[in-house]
Amino acid sequence: MTSSDEHLLPGTRRALLHRIAVAQAEGRAPSLTAAVVRGGRTVWHGARTSAADGQVPDEETQYRIGSITKTFTAVLVLRLRDQGLLDLGDALEKHLPGTGVGEVTIAELLAHTGGLAAESPAPWWERTPGSLRPELADVLGERPRLHPAGRRHHYSNPGYTLLGALVEEVRGAPWAEVLRREVLVPLGLRRTSPSPEPPHARGWAVHPWADVMLPEPAVDLGRMAPAGQLWSTTGDLARFAAFLTHGDDTVLSAESVREMRAPAAPAELTDVADGVTYGLGLQIQHRDGRVLVGHSGSLPGFLAGLTIAVEDDVAAVVLANCTSGPPLSAVGADLVRIVAEAEPRIPEPWRPLPDVDPSVLELAGPWYWGTNSFALRLTAGGGVSLEPLTGGGRRSRFRPNGDGTWRGLEGYYAGELLRAVRRGDGTVSHLDLGSFVFTRQPYEADAPVPGGVDPEGWRGIG
Structure with missing residues (x-):
């Protein structure tokens, strides 16, 4: 140097x-x-x-x-x-x-x-x-x-x-x-x-x-x-x-x-x-x-x-x-x-990932922990990140374990295991993060949300 x-x-x-x-x-x-x-x-x-x-x-x-x-x-x-x-x-x-x-x-x-x-x-x-x-x-x-x-x-x-x-x-x-x-x-x-x-x-x-x-x-x-x-x-x-x-x-x-x-x-x-x-x-x-x-x-x-x-x-x-x-x-x-x-640091140019696993790509996008909205994004080296879509909240990067699961690197989820739980036909049911269930829709009816989801669903006051 x-x-x-x-x-x-x-x-x-x-x-x-x-x-x-x-x-x-x-x-x-x-x-x-x-x-x-x-x-x-x-x-x-x-x-x-x-x-x-x-x-x-x-x-x-x-x-x-x-x-x-x-x-x-x-x-x-x-x-x-x-x-x-x-x-x-x-x-x-x-x-x-x-x-x-x-x-x-x-x-x-x-x-x-x-x-x-x-x-x-x-x-x-x-x-x-x-x-x-x-x-x-x-x-x-x-x-x-x-x-x-x-x-x-x-x-x-x-x-x-x-x-x-x-x-x-x-x-x-x-x-x-x-x-x-x-x-x-x-x-x-x-x-x-x-x-x-x-x-x-x-x-x-x-x-x-x-x-x-x-x-x-x-x-x-x-x-x-x-x-x-x-x-x-x-x-x-x-x-x-x-x-x-x-x-x-x-x-x-x-x-x-x-x-x-x-x-x-x-x-x-x-x-x-x-x-x-x-x-x-x-x-x-x-x-x-x-x-x-x-x-x-x-x-x-x-x-x-x-x-x-x-x-x-x-x-x-x-x-x-x-x-x-x-x-x-x-x-x-x-x-x-x-x-x-x-002289602020100039970011590295954006570059697309060299390759992507389709089974991981399908996990990208919005997820819900209860009624809290999160985004899962793919990162370099097969990793993912999970962060709130609005406001503050728990966020972390996760590194791949090589078996289809990821381990948290920081914050509340440091060391915690993230995995995609699939149904018998191979489709994704939900994400399990340290026992927390993340679903594609808030309290998705057919997901195994602990405590169950009220069968009458969402309602207004009338």
């Missing part, structure tokens, strides 16, 4: 540059660099820097990305699941015994719903060497659980340390080695690494009440590495954003990355107003009328943000080398909005 500005209009490019310039100036960041991805390609890169920082970052300049590392760790765990080596519903103890929190499931750790503490015991792990916490017991402490498992979303860095240890246990190799072999190399992320590699930015703290700076330590996190160790670039994270949007069968399928993007944790009351939830290694937010997925990251001296609007097929990466300052999640959301609104 190469970088090119020619795919965006000059006005759009200037609006993007203006947004990061405002963020760097108002946030007093020594440097700030950003990239925008559209259609799986980097279409814009920009950077702003102060003279004091002494370098102008480009797409190859490494910054520490903090908790965006968690998304990489989640990808490794989903790979283990897809290869049949574990189930997300498995208790941790089944694969990583002796932790003291073994009853927590793998899915709960991925979604931060395992009830684990947010941080490891003192001293402050982000600013001290990982050698102070050589064992998992040192990371978890004497009271690793603060809440009942599965009841609430409580962000946990130790939880992702456990997931990294799980990867090591199942693969029989260090987390960093597995990550490089199974994710970084296949995706071409050659500038993403556990330790900084030149050229890289230096981390700074900017005084809150004076325009002066202090160098920040860049410690090795040791056992905590799966929660926040990685260094990366706008170029590599742009490629990673494209992967999280479309999938890559060499790493994770489109279906598996879609699963990562689906909400898996209850929103806290304080988050409901902001529309914030969490998937499997990805943060989810409703903003500007869009669903944005990605992750933020911070460690002393660095801030990072990865923001993806899947429906618009636009993503943004923003990196800065300061402990606090510019709100990178907001900046990333603005970069996405600027492109999506200034």
Whole structure:
């Protein structure tokens, strides 16, 4: 994936540059660099820097990305699941015994719903060497659980340390080695690494009440590495954003990355107003009328943000080398909005299906669930969709099972079975969807509607 500005209009490019310039100036960041991805390609890169920082970052300049590392760790765990080596519903103890929190499931750790503490015991792990916490017991402490498992979303860095240890246990190799072999190399992320590699930015703290700076330590996190160790670039994270949007069968399928993007944790009351939830290694937010997925990251001296609007097929990466300052999640959301609104995605041309099964084609058209009207449409690959003809209501796409039935992909009907029930002569009687009966006419008289249909039929008042 190469970088090119020619795919965006000059006005759009200037609006993007203006947004990061405002963020760097108002946030007093020594440097700030950003990239925008559209259609799986980097279409814009920009950077702003102060003279004091002494370098102008480009797409190859490494910054520490903090908790965006968690998304990489989640990808490794989903790979283990897809290869049949574990189930997300498995208790941790089944694969990583002796932790003291073994009853927590793998899915709960991925979604931060395992009830684990947010941080490891003192001293402050982000600013001290990982050698102070050589064992998992040192990371978890004497009271690793603060809440009942599965009841609430409580962000946990130790939880992702456990997931990294799980990867090591199942693969029989260090987390960093597995990550490089199974994710970084296949995706071409050659500038993403556990330790900084030149050229890289230096981390700074900017005084809150004076325009002066202090160098920040860049410690090795040791056992905590799966929660926040990685260094990366706008170029590599742009490629990673494209992967999280479309999938890559060499790493994770489109279906598996879609699963990562689906909400898996209850929103806290304080988050409901902001529309914030969490998937499997990805943060989810409703903003500007869009669903944005990605992750933020911070460690002393660095801030990072990865923001993806899947429906618009636009993503943004923003990196800065300061402990606090510019709100990178907001900046990333603005970069996405600027492109999506200034240059809306052009739909793919309509094309007819390559072929169609006549027995499926006869199912297309209107159906009634009671008196509610629905339309069944054929989709690519032998799938179908079912949606209300008017107003809101339950809707879903269905994938074929290969035996004349379909399985729901989303919403109320996710996982539910849809099948056409035929009469003895082969004609279609009705659709059965999770036991609900859909008929060609409202309460069709000769269809097996549970409870029966009044033999006198429809009537007026007279």
